[in-house]
Amino acid sequence: MYKPHTIEQYKIQQFLDHTFAMEHFLVSPLSRSALMLEDRCGERIAFSFSDNEVREIPIPSAPSPDKVKSFIRSFRALGTKPHLRTFEDVTRWWLNHPNPLTYQQALGLPDELYRRFLSSTLIEDEDAQRLAASGLVSEDAYQDIQLWYLNGNTANCWLGPLGIDGTGNLYALTFNYGTPRAKELKFYLLDDYYRHMNHIL
Numbered sequence: 001m002y003k004p005h006t007i008e009q010y011k012i013q014q015f016l017d018h019t020f021a022m023e024h025f026l027v028s029p030l031s032r033s034a035l036m037l038e039d040r041c042g043e044r045i046a047f048s049f050s051d052n053e054v055r056e057i058p059i060p061s062a063p064s065p066d067k068v069k070s071f072i073r074s075f076r077a078l079g080t081k082p083h084l085r086t087f088e089d090v091t092r093w094w095l096n097h098p099n100p101l102t103y104q105q106a107l108g109l110p111d112e113l114y115r116r117f118l119s120s121t122l123i124e125d126e127d128a129q130r131l132a133a134s135g136l137v138s139e140d141a142y143q144d145i146q147l148w149y150l151n152g153n154t155a156n157c158w159l160g161p162l163g164i165d166g167t168g169n170l171y172a173l174t175f176n177y178g179t180p181r182a183k184e185l186k187f188y189l190l191d192d193y194y195r196h197m198n199h200i201l
């Protein structure tokens with residue numbers, strides 16, 4: 001769930017909290033001084049803070065693919081790249097360095113996972129281990145595990161599919177991956193295929 005990172009964003013968030021029933025909306029950043037509100041139908045409205053006032057602004061157009069590709073090429077060519085391991089690292093870098101990327105592009109998340117990121121609280125190590133150890137994980141919980149994994153845990157863990165069998169889609173989360181202390185937790189994904197194979201209506 002996105003939390004304001006600048007004074008301007010905080011002022012906008014205060015305005016939103018007093019103006020909208022926020023449990024029905026997703027909030028995402030557009031810049032250091034602008035936030036976007038989106039409802040469950042995909043309707044969007046944007047606000048910025050300037051001259052000590054919150055104002056509605058037009059939804060900015062998405063950056064062109066050429067601009068994004070050019071920026072990524074330049075970024076990869078840097079001699080010393082910033083170490084952006086967590087979502088918080090990426091967020092602070094994105095806010096403080098001029099770039100053409102949207103926040104979603106900077107995080108590198110597909111649409112469904114990005115929406116989950118904006119609407120839920122990130123889980124902790126113990127939560128990821130508990131969920132995977134349960135043996136059967138809902139689709140929402142799997143997205144939570146994915147976000148946990150991508151949030152600074154890819155260096156010493158592994159998460160991915162193992163295949164499909166007569167029970168369902170089998171996944172694994174391995175802690176201390178590639179070491180003698182590796183601990184693999186296998187689980188099924190509670191999706192439509194699992195429901196069909198296990199006669200769950």
